[in-house]
Amino acid sequence: MVVVPLTTSNEMQARQMPKGVPETVESARGKLVYLFLQFHEGATLDELRDGLDLQRITLFSVLKTLEERGVVDRDGETYVTARPA
Template sequence: MTSQTHHPATQIGPVPDNLESARAKLVYIYLEASGGATADELGEFLSMKQINTLSVLNSLSKNGYVEQSGSEYVVAN
């Protein structure tokens, strides 16, 4: 397992108003605060099952809130 370099945010912006799911908000905030994470890291740190983590990431990606860069997910600009 290779370690990825994350660039934590110095300031976290507001959560998009369109995010209604508590899990989606939690994942979004974690990704913004940490600077990015893999699906496995998200599941581990947020105590989420892998299927739930992947479902949330898929939804956030489809709606343009996060982007995948290699195996890591980051908040979209």
């Protein structure tokens, strides 16, 4: 029996290796949230809360700052890293 991978090794590595955090993200929590969103290709507030074990009020503050700095966008209930201009 031949097993065919759904993705190539390079595609998996590219998905698993975050591209980095923009210089405008200074706080440790901001970097953590940004990298989580980047790795998971977006997340809801509940997914962030469960995945990072942070309180909602903390996440609201961090996400607001990231949105104001233009590095995170909101698409409905999902937060995503902003695409470079």
